Amino acid sequence: MKNKLKLGIAGAGNIFKVAHAQVLSEHPEIEFVAVCDPIADRAKQQAEQWGIPYFYTDYKEMLTNHPELDAIDICAPNKYHSDIAVAALEAGLHVFCEKPDAISPEEASRLANAAEKSGKLLMTMRNNRFRPAIQFLKKYVAAGHAGDIYTGRCGWVRRRGIPGKGGWFTTKELSGGGPLIDLGVHFIDVAVWLMGNPRPISVVGATYTKFAATSLSDSAHSQFGEKSDQGIYDVEDLATGFIRFDNGATLQIEFSWASNIEEEMNFVELRGTKAGFTFKRGETKIFTEIEGTLCDISPKLAKDNHGHGEHLHHFIDCVQGRDQPMITPADGLHMIQILSAIYESARTGLEVKL
CATH class of the missing domain: 3.30.360.10 (Dihydrodipicolinate Reductase; domain 2)
Structure with missing residues (x-):
């Protein structure tokens, strides 16, 4: 168990602002490291608001520059969920992703396979x-x-x-x-x-x-x-x-x-x-x-x-070894x-x- 989980954010739009940011910022075991969003001003604004040291416009750059990350929180548009999640899993990170898991069964299957191969936790929002x-x-x-x-x-x-x-x-x-x-x-x-x-x-x-x-x-x-x-x-x-x-x-x-x-x-x-x-x-x-x-x-x-905070807390508990996942990649594929x-x-x- 780690005292602090170093977290990267992929997507700084409304769902992050409304349902994720406050909950994660107040959790004693979360340390914000970086945030990325294709709109640079939005990434910068969220970084400043929540005291996040680094911001990017490309999630690949964030993953490359921060090998110390433990996990990533994906709040990007639906199309990018599986691509970002697979890249993060392959980089050895735990992944929490906003729903839906993917936009096609093929992408959902690719995502589930990547999670199994990585041995890391993949969980998609089911608040x-x-x-x-x-x-x-x-x-x-x-x-x-x-x-x-x-x-x-x-x-x-x-x-x-x-x-x-x-x-x-x-x-x-x-x-x-x-x-x-x-x-x-x-x-x-x-x-x-x-x-x-x-x-x-x-x-x-x-x-x-x-x-x-x-x-x-x-x-x-x-x-x-x-x-x-x-x-x-x-x-x-x-x-x-x-x-x-x-x-x-x-x-x-x-x-x-x-x-x-x-x-x-x-x-x-x-x-x-x-x-x-x-x-x-x-x-x-x-x-x-x-x-x-x-x-x-x-x-x-x-x-x-509405369960958003409770689900994010459940993800952290699972990463820290205190609980077993209530939502699995198989649930997402189905x-x-x-x-x-x-x-x-x-x-x-x-x-x-x-």
Whole structure:
């Protein structure tokens, strides 16, 4: 165990500023060494704000100049996640990466193989697993209280919440897609994890692009990314789908950046033979029967925290040998395989086997 882990940052945009920087800067076992971002002024500004000694515009230069690094935190656009992570793993660094793991199954497989070969820890952000309600539900299910979970649905839908319109978020070459890969990775992961990680065997999906012309926003999440009035919008703004698993269970999904609904909401709803439950807006309810009486249960849980800090702390604990990884490279590969298959089904109009 090291007293201090020397950390490099790859990507100094909003996700680093909002969800990573404060947590890492306050951790007693983290020492910022360098930050890189292709926009030099942004890298310099973050270096000055957080007391980071060195800044670069190229992550390769950062890796070359700082062999003393122990780990890297990747907050770059989706397209670059796997390239940066593989380079860092090959340099002998532990890697924490923002979601998604990669933008194609081939890249996700390359990443998982690099992690196995390096012997270093690779972990991708799955912050929602660490929210108090989800942690409670995982224990509830593991204890057998829900019985056999056989079906459910999950989603994150927004009325008007397109992030960084015209920037990398809405440019497929850089992002890999729209809300399915941006938001779907969160709650498909939670649902499958709570279901006991059954193996997906087929998917059917559909995607829609209907709001490319809108400039309205009612979501704080639209502030992520940098907007460009002359930029590209070639991704979906809504995706729906249906996943079938090897144990007979099924999962319906819906993810949107923009659609004509009442309000923004993320949710997981699963149904078991002994109990079902919902997770909405950070809270959970359980629906069951006790002594022949139908009962609704509302657990009193800690205040919702969205889990970003808790996941970063978990990564540090794992690197320091105090804990075992809750999220593995195999989880990332399976997720990207699911998302890719849904996009392929949407393109062809056919069911895709996995």
